[in-house]
Amino acid sequence: MEKEWTEQNARRHISPTSDIFVRYLLASPKNTDITKSFINAVLEDAGTEPVESVKITSPFNLRQSVRDKETIMDVKVLDSAGRSYDIEIQNVTSAELMERLNYYGTHLYFDQIGESEQYDRLKHCIIICLLRTHIYGYGTGVMPNEKMHHVSHMVHYDDHETPFYPGGDPQVYHILELDRFENNAEALYDIDGSSRQRKLSCGLFGWLRFFSDGAREDFMEKYKETDVSVGKAKREYEKFLKNQQLRDAQFRHEMWLHDRAQDKADARKEGLAEGLAEGLAEGLAEGRAEGRAEGRAEGLEKGRTQGHSEGVREAVLTNARSLKNLGVSQEIIAKATGLSADEIAAL
Numbered sequence: 001m002e003k004e005w006t007e008q009n010a011r012r013h014i015s016p017t018s019d020i021f022v023r024y025l026l027a028s029p030k031n032t033d034i035t036k037s038f039i040n041a042v043l044e045d046a047g048t049e050p051v052e053s054v055k056i057t058s059p060f061n062l063r064q065s066v067r068d069k070e071t072i073m074d075v076k077v078l079d080s081a082g083r084s085y086d087i088e089i090q091n092v093t094s095a096e097l098m099e100r101l102n103y104y105g106t107h108l109y110f111d112q113i114g115e116s117e118q119y120d121r122l123k124h125c126i127i128i129c130l131l132r133t134h135i136y137g138y139g140t141g142v143m144p145n146e147k148m149h150h151v152s153h154m155v156h157y158d159d160h161e162t163p164f165y166p167g168g169d170p171q172v173y174h175i176l177e178l179d180r181f182e183n184n185a186e187a188l189y190d191i192d193g194s195s196r197q198r199k200l201s202c203g204l205f206g207w208l209r210f211f212s213d214g215a216r217e218d219f220m221e222k223y224k225e226t227d228v229s230v231g232k233a234k235r236e237y238e239k240f241l242k243n244q245q246l247r248d249a250q251f252r253h254e255m256w257l258h259d260r261a262q263d264k265a266d267a268r269k270e271g272l273a274e275g276l277a278e279g280l281a282e283g284l285a286e287g288r289a290e291g292r293a294e295g296r297a298e299g300l301e302k303g304r305t306q307g308h309s310e311g312v313r314e315a316v317l318t319n320a321r322s323l324k325n326l327g328v329s330q331e332i333i334a335k336a337t338g339l340s341a342d343e344i345a346a347l
Contacts, residue, residue, distance in 0.1 A: 010247050014240070016214040016233075017132060017178070019074075020062075020250040021240050022089040025233060027060040027075045034236070035077060037229030039085060041203035042128050042174050046151045051079040062249055076108070081123070084108050088129040089211075097135050101127055105171045127173045130211060134177040145197065147190045148180035149204070181208045206230050321347045 014021060026035045032054055040050040058076035077085040086108050090097065108125045134142060136150060152173040154164040163169070180189075185205050188197035200208070206227045213219060219234055240246050320337045324330075330344050337344075 007242055007244075007247070010241050010250075011215055011217070014215070014247070014250050016211045016237055017089050017091055017130065018250055019089070019091070020246065021237065023060050023074060024062075024240055024246065025236050026087055027056055027058055029056050029059055031232075031236065032056060034229050034233050035075065035087070037203070037227075038087070038207050039077065039079075039126075039128065041201065041207045042149075042176070043126075045149055045201040045204040046174065051081070051083075053080045054078065054085070057084075062246070083123045084112065084125045086125070086127045088127070090129060091132045093131050093133045093135050093138070095138060097129075097131075101129055101173060105173065109171055122170065124168060125171045127171065128176070129174065130176045130178060133179050135175060136177065142179055144182075145187070145189055146180050147192075148177045149189075149200065150175040150177075176208065178208065178212055181212055183209055183213065203227070210234065317347065320344060 016022075016025075025031060026038065035056065036051060036054045039054065043050055055078045056075070057078050074089055075085075075087040077087065079085065086104050088101065088104070094100075105125055105127045108127070109122065112123060113119070113121050134146075134148075136147075150173075152169065152171075154169050156162050156164055185202070186199065188199060190196070191198055199205075206225065207230060209223065210219070210225075210230050210233055214234055214237060216222065219225065220231060225231060225234075316337050316339065320333050320339050320343075323333045323336065324344065324347055330341060333339065333344050334341065
């Protein structure tokens with residue numbers, strides 16, 4: 001670990017979107033100006049009014065962050081208007097991501113009031129999720145100029161122009177897909193399915209460029225970055241790389257995630273083997289049962305056929321015997337019953 005995660009080469013492993021660093025950056029009370037700047041950049045790009053101030057409600061805790069990635073929100077924030085924010089940075093996009101975000105958003109909304117408190121205390125919640133890889137068109141490649149900032153807006157089923165909630169959606173989701181980001185301030189992105197396109201806002205472009213390429217040492221000089229908050233974020237990133245405890249925490253966290261992934265893979269293999277064995281046993285049992293059933297059916301059919309044949313012959317012999325007792329000639333009996341001369345003689 002010492003050799004692999006020294007200050008010199010940690011830069012290659014720790015990006016500005018690494019889990020521990022993001023929490024360190026956006027959930028530290030000393031960095032509320034950075035958190036506010038990022039939130040406002042997202043809101044500005046969506047054409048929403050900026051926030052005046054923010055308060056971190058999930059302060060950065062190093063020990064907790066190492067192991068709790070799968071169970072707690074990345075950053076929880078409250079603005080001066082009482083609205084709640086959840087900022088999520090996802091380095092791996094899973095198929096169930098939207099369900100997870102909806103779960104977080106619902107809890108963020110629900111947790112605002114306690115038992116017997118009035119509904120009018122509820123404030124809107126904003127969920128901001130920055131993805132390293134896209135979720136829209138999941139499983140497909142990235143095409144040039146595709147939309148990368150997605151904002152939810154609930155409308156009527158039969159009227160897509162009228163908001164469903166007159167006062168605005170209680171929960172608004174912002175999904176930012178970093179793999180669709182083009183490091184060009186003049187780049188145009190699709191707005192909808194038509195030919196309409198637009199540029200990212202200046203503020204959001206600067207932040208996405210930092211999250212995308214901020215690990216390079218000459219970031220500020222190369223891009224002539226002048227945004228104060230982005231500049232501070234870059235300095236915090238360099239401090240993070242110099243801090244052995246933080247570097248090691250990122251390492252331990254990633255090893256823990258790898259271990260969990262391996263445990264899941266091993267459990268899946270074990271479950272697959274168990275399922276195969278159980279399926280084989282069930283299949284053999286079903287096969288035996290079906291074989292017995294088919295055997296019984298076949299035996300029954302054969303028994304019926306044989307029994308029927310024997311019954312028919314017995315009736316023929318009885319009739320032939322009666323005809324013989326009446327003195328009917330052997331020739332006539334043979335024609336009537338189909339029996340041979342020897343069979344008639346033996347009656």
